[in-house]
Amino acid sequence: MTTIPAEYGLVLATVLFMLGLISLLIRRNIVFMLISVEIMLNAAGLAFIVAGSRWSQADGQVMFLFILTMAAAEVSVGLALILQIYHQLKTVNSDEASKMKG
C-alpha cells in the first residue's frame, strides 16, 4: 500500500481553494458566491485534515470541526441575508447591493 505524500493533499486543497476563489470572483449571483465560500471553507478544512494526518494528531480534525461549525453558522446567516436582500432589492445580483458606496 503506497502512502500519500503530504504535498499531494495540500495541492488538492490548494486547487479546490483556488477554484472556489475563482468562482467567488466571477459570480455576481449571491447564492453562487455563498456556494463558492463553502468550497473554499471545505478546502481549508481539507488542509487541516492533511496536516493532522501528517503529525498523526487529532488537532487537525478538531479544527475541521470548528470550521464546520462556522460554515454551518455562516450558511444559515448568509442564507437569511440572501433572502432579505432578495426581498428588499428583488435581485440576487451582488453588484446591485451597493448602497454602502462611499
Next chain:
Amino acid sequence: MLIIFYIAAAVAVIATVLVITQHNLVHALLYLVVSFLAVAMAFYVLGAPFIAALEVIIYAGAIVVLMIFVIMMLNLRQESVAQEKKWLNARIVIGPVILTLVLAAELLYMLSTETSVHLTGEVIGAKAVGMSLYGHYVIGVELSGILLMAGIVGAYHLGRQKKKVTHRFLEKQEE
C-alpha cells in the same frame, strides 16, 4: 491508497470545476454534493473516517439541503439561468482567473520548497478527536456554541419577512 486518493481528488476537482461553470443553481448544487462526497473520500483515505462521515452528513447533507430550500424560497425562474449566462462571459472571467493563478502559483511554489513527507495514513478515530475536543479545545467548543447560538438568532432575525424598510439615511437619499 494513493490511487483511491488520486481518483477522489480528480473527482473533487472535476466536480468543483463543474460547480463553478454551471448556470443553473440546482445543477451546481448537485455537483457540489459530488465534490463534497469526493472530499469525504479523501478524508477517509487520509485517516479521518469520523470527519469523512461528518462531511457527508453536514456538508453534503444539511448545508446543501438548506441551500436548496432557500433556492426554492427565492423562486428563481428560467430567466435567471439566462442572466447567469450573460454574466459569466470571458471578459469578466479572465482577470480573476489570472489573479487566482498567481496566488495558486505562489502557494504551490511554497509547497514545492518543503521536503516531501509521506503520510502514514494512521487512522485517528472519533474517540481521539473527542478527547482532544473536550479536553484541550473545550474553550473553542464553547465559543462554537455561542457562535451557533448567534447564528440561529441572527438567521431568525434576518430571515423574518418584514415589510420593506429602508434605513433613514437611504430614505433621505431617495427623496
Next chain:
Amino acid sequence: MILPGFIVSLMGGGILAWIASQKSLVLTRWISLLTVTVNLLGALVVWWQQPGVSSLWLLDYSIPWIPQFGISVHLAVDGLSLLMLLLTFFLGAIAVLISWKEIQNRVGLYHFCLLWVLAGITGVFLAMDLFLFFFFWEVMLIPMFFLIIIWGHENSRYAAFKFFIFTQASGLLMLVAILGLYFVNGNQTGNYTFDYFHLLEANIAPGVAMWLMLGFLAAFAVKLPVVPFHTWLPDAHSQAPTAGSLILAGLLLKTGAYGLLRFIVPLFRDQAMVIAPWAMAIGVFGIIYGAILAFSQTDLKRLVAYTSVSHMGFIMLGVFSFNELAAQGVVMQMITHGISTGALFILAGFIYERIHTRDITRMGGFWKSMPFLGACGLVFAMASLGLPGLGNFVAEFLTLVGAWQATHKFTIIATLGLVAATIYSLRILQKVFYGTQASATMLVDLSIRERFIMMALVVSIIWLGLFPQPILNTSKQPVKTILEVPDTARTKDKSMQIEIVSIQGKGGRYE
C-alpha cells in the same frame, strides 16, 4: 479644601442647572449665576486674606489620584493663579448674565457647558500636576466646542470644528511633551511623577528639552494665539454666542499666556532664552498683522477678534523679554485684555440683539439712540488703543518698558502697533457710533441688566488703570520666582525645594 471646592462646585452647579432646566429656566440661570458668584466671593476672600506679598504659594491641596503613575490631584494657588481665578469668576458671572435673554433654546445644556468650561479653566489655572493640567485643558475644550456649535451663528459648524482641531492637535503635542518630560525625569531620578514641583528640578539634556518645550509651546501658541496659528480665532469668536466669545477672548486665550509663564519659562528657561528672539519677532509681527487685519474687517466680532490677535502679541513680547517689568505687564495684559475685549464682544452682542447683524457697514449713528452703549463703546475702544487711565495702558506700557530692556527694534515696532491700534479702534467708533443713523427704527438703549454688566466692566477697567498696584503686588512674588535666574540648575532646585518646604513648614495654610 477651597481649591477643589472651586472646581467641584462649578461642575456640580452645571449639572444642577441642567437638571433644574426641566422645571424652570429662570431657576437654571439663577443657579449658575449663584454658583459663579459664590466662587467669585471665595476667590476674593482668598485674595483678601493673602498673607502678605512675601509668601509665594497661598494654598495647596494634594491627594493621590493614580499613584501607580505618579498622578495626583495637586492644586495650588499663588498670586498669578489667584488673579486668573478672579478674572475667571468675574467674567464667568458676566457670561451668565449676558446669556440671560440671548439664549432661549436648550438653556439647561447651555449653562451646563458654560459652567464646565469655567470649571476646566479654573482647573487649568490651579493644576500643579501636569497630567491633571492636561485633563483640565481638555475639559475646557469640549464644552466650548458645543457652545460654539449649538448656540453659534450661521457658520458655527465650520468655526467649531476649526477651533476644536486646532486646539486639540496642539494639545496632543503638549501631551506628548508632558509624557516625554515624565519619562525623561523618571528615567533620571527613578521617581516617575507628573508633579510640577518635582519636574521643575528635572535635569534634561538641552536637545531633548528643546523638543519638549516646543511641544508645550505648540499648545500655548495656538491657544494664545500666535500669528501663524491664529486663524481659528476669528472664526470661533465671530461665530460663538456672546458669552462664548467673551469666554474665548477673556479666558481661554489667557490659559495660553498662563501656560507660557507657568510652564515654558520655569521648566525650560535656557531653551526659552534661545528661542526668545524668534518668539518676540513673531509676537511683534502678530501685533502689527492683527492690527492691519482688524482694520479691514467688516464683521464687528471678527474685527474685535483680530484686535485680540494684536494684543496677544504683547504677551509673547513680554514673556520672552525675561524681566519683571515685562512679565508684570503680561499679567496686567491678561487681565485687562480679558475685560476690555470681552466688553467689546458684549457690545457687539448687544448690537446684534438689536439689529441682527454684525456687519459694520450696516451700522452707524448709534450714539444718538443709544448714548449709554456709545459711552461704553468709547471707553472700551479707548482701552483697546491703550489710553492712559484705563487698564490696558498700564499693561502695554509695562510690557513695552520691559521689552525695551531686552530688545530695541522689536519694541519700536510694537510701539508702532499702538498707532495701528488707534486706527482700528477709531474705525469701530466711526462706523458704529458716528454718522447718521443707519437703521430706520429707533433702537432702545441698554436695559438695567445690560447697564449693570457694562458698568461692572467699565468700573473695573478704570480701576485697573488708576490703581493697578494691588494687582501688581499680588503677582509680584510669583513673577519674580518664575523669572528668577539661578546660578546653576542645581542651586535653583535647592532654593525651590527650600521654598516649598518653608511654606509647608508654616503649616497654617497648608490644607
Next chain:
Amino acid sequence: MSNLLWLIPALPFAGSLILIVAGSKLPKKYVPLIGSGSVGVSAFITLLIGMEFITSESGSVIKQVLWQWIDVAGFSPAFGFHLDSLSLVFIFVITFVGFLIHVYSAEFMAEDEGYARFFAFLNLFVGSMLILVLADNLLLLYFGWEGVGLCSYLLIGFWYQEEKNGSAARKAFIITRVGDTAMAIGLFMIFKTMGTVNLVDIQGQATSVWTVGSYEVTLIALLLLGGAVGKSAQLPLQSWLPDAMAGPSPVSALIHAATMVTAGVYLIARTHVVFELAPTAQFVVGVLGAVTLLMAGFSALTQYDLKRVLAYSTISQIGYMFLALGIGAWSSAIFHFMIHAFFKALLFLAAGAVIMALHHEHDMFKMGGLRKKLPVIYWTFLIGAASLAALPLITAGFYSKDQILWLAWAGEKGNTWFFLAALVGAFITAIYTFRMVFLTFFGEEKTQVSHVPGSLINIPLIVLAVLSTGAGFIEVPHSLGHLQWFTDFLSPLLPITIIRPGIESTEWMIQLLAAGLSIGGAGLAYYFYGVRPSLHIQIKNAIPQVHNFLLKGWRFDSLYDWTFVKPFVYLSNVNKNDLVDWPFNALVTVAGFIHRLFAFTQSGILRWYLIGIVVGAILILTLGILI
C-alpha cells in the same frame, strides 16, 4: 493752601463725571453751572495758590503725591503733582481761559442737544490738561497728554452725525498718536538710562548721565520732539489742525489754540535740560519752528474759511514758540504761549460768534460789513487781530513776538536765517490777520445777521480783549523801559537766554523793523481788500496752482495719503480674508482630496473588495517568498 493743589484737576474731572452720569437727566440750567462752575472754582484755587506761590521765596515748588500709581522693579511713577513757576503759568492760562470759554459756551451751545455732553467733554479736557502740566513724572504727563488727545478727538467729532467731522477727529487723533509713539519710545530710553521717569530727577541727573551732544541724549530729545511736534501741529505732523476746526468754536478756542496744542511747547520747556544737552536736537526744534511758521503763514493767506485762517495762524504762532525754544529763549516761548492763548482764544471765540450770527457761514468772502451789526465782536476781534499782528506798543502780541525776534537775532543760538524767517512771518501774519478783519467786518453786507450774541458771549470776549492788550506790559524790552517780571518769575527754572556781546545797541532797530513790517502788512491788506478788492482775484487767477497748493496746506494731506494711508488701506484690504489661513485651508483641501480618493475605492460592489483581498494576499505571499 497748597494742599488743595489736587483739587485743581480733580474738580473738572468731578464735574465731567457728574455730567456724564447724570447729564441727560439734569435740568438744562444746571449743566453749564456744573461745567463752568467746576472750572471756575479751579481757577479760584489756582489764584489762591498762585498768590501763595509768588509771595513765598523764589525757586520753591509745591509737591503733592496722591497715590503710587505703578511700582514695578524700580519703575515707580506716582499720581503726584509738582507745581513750579512753569506749571503755574500753564494752569493759570488753562483755568482762566478755560473758565472764560466755558462761560462763553454756556450761551454758544445752548441750542445744541448734546449740551451736557459738550460740557462733560470740555471739563474732562480741562482736567486732563491740568494733569499734563502738573504731573511730576513723565508717565503721568503722558496720561494727561493722551487724555487731552481723547478730548480733542471727542470734541472735534462732537457733531458726530456729520461723517466728515468724524474723519477729521480720527485724523487728529491718529496723527498726534504717531507723535505720541515717538515720545513713548523716548520715555523708554529715559527710563532705561536713568532708572526714573520723575521730571525733577531727570532735570537733576541729566547732566551727570549724559555728556553734551551724545548720541543717546540727542535721540531722546528728538523723540520727545516727535511727541511735541504731533501735539503742537508742527511740521511734519501739522496737517490735522486745520481739519480739527470741524469742532465747535469754543473747542477750537480752548483746545486747538489756547492750551492743548501748546502742550508740545510745555514738554520741551519742561525737559529743556535734555534739549540743552543735545544742541543738534535743539537746533532742529528751531528749524522746524521757523519752517512751520512760514509755511502755515503762507497757507493762511489763501484760506476762505475764517476758522481755517485762524488754525493756520495757530500753527504759525506755535512755530514762533518752537523757534524761541530752539534758540534757548525759554521764557520768551512761554510768554508768547500765554499771550497767544489770550488773543487766539479771543479771535476764535469772536469768530465763533460771527459764524453763529451768520447761520454757520464759514466763508469770509460771504461775510462783510459786520462792523455796525456786531460792534462788541468787531472791537474785540480787532484787538485780538492787532495783538496777533503785533501792532507796536499797544498790543501784548508786540511785546511777546518782539522778544522772540530780538533773541533770534541777538541770542547765542540765534542766527540770521531764524531771524529772517521770524521777520517774514511777522509780515505775513499782519497781512492775513487784517485780511480777515477787512473781509469780515468791512465792505458791504453779504449775509444777514440772524442772531446777536448775548452777554455770556460778550463778557468773555471783553475780558480776553483786555488781557490781549494789558498782559504785554509785564515784560517790556530794554529800549522801552526794561521790565522783566515774567522772565524773572520763570528764571529759577528756565535759564535766561545769553545774548551775544556787543549787540544790545541794535535792539531798537530790530523793533523798528518789526513794527514797520507789521504796520506795513496791515496796510497792504487794506490795499488789497479795502481799496482794490478785485486785485487778489486777479492774482489768484494768474497763479491758480500756487493758490491751490497753499490752500491745501502745501498738499501734505495728499502726500500722507499716498505714502501712508493708501498703502495701509490697500495692504489691509488685500489681506482681508487672512492669507495665513491659506495653508490651513490647503491642508483641509488635501485631506478632502484623499478622502474622495479612498471613498472611490469603497464602491459598494462586493467583488471589488474580494479582488482587494486577493491582491493583498498575493502581495503578502510575494513578500513572504522574497524575504
